[in-house]
Amino acid sequence: MKKVNIIYWSGTGNTEAMANAIAEGAKIDEVEVSLLAVNQASADHVVNSDVLALGCPSMGQEVLEEAEMEPFVESIESVVKGKKLALFGSYGWGDGEWMRNWVERMENCGAQLIDDEGLMANNEPDDEAITNCKELGEKLAKA
Template sequence: MSISVVYWSGTGNTQAMAEAIGEGIEENGAQAKVMSVDQASVDALAGEDVFALGCSAMGAEELEESEMEPFVAELEGKVSGKKILLFGSYGWGDGEWMRSWCDRMKAAGAELVEEEGVIANETPGSAELNACKAAGAKLAGI
């Protein structure tokens, strides 16, 4: 089984989280395809039953608007019944962007692997990276 981990990262924090999720997937017997959103295809991802999406908080706690938001908007109508992990980092606020994103994907019919997503304030430390690996392990076990 191959599981896609698609992310947008401005500073490398969300990329580090994506790579840790990929490690968790592979350590638990599945293949991980970790890629930035500009390398991903909505149609290909829509054909998968299980995947992860990551984006750091931008502006007033929202998804990055030039690449990730259009990707998510196009994918949104195709996530019903999918098992999805959402993740990302933030530098200010309290994680509102992740709560909004989780609510949005649940409203579109997705089943979230982690109900509140996996988030890290600034650079993910060992606790956050371990949470990412554990979430990757959950994806591999589905």
């Protein structure tokens, strides 16, 4: 079975809501979907996935959350080469700089970005954002 692993960090639930909708969209026949908060995930979940989605909001000043997500992303940089990968996350007042940087970083590691802009939602995902998340999930399932 194709394995789609979704790993995320979320402080106030907005990126988590995106992750849930992505997982829902990815659940089609012949696809095994795992949804994990980053503190439950290890590099093995990356290595053992056919398709990977990583989610994190814009934190600090346009960076990944620094206690859990940033160290995790750093730990998988050496194993994402050739991996089919999608990035997603919620943001507040910025212009998406954290996501542009994150996409570039993963591309530089050799990951194969499924959606080369990353999927962003402003604050709590609205209906349109949730639909976009479900569609991304379907794309992951078929990637």
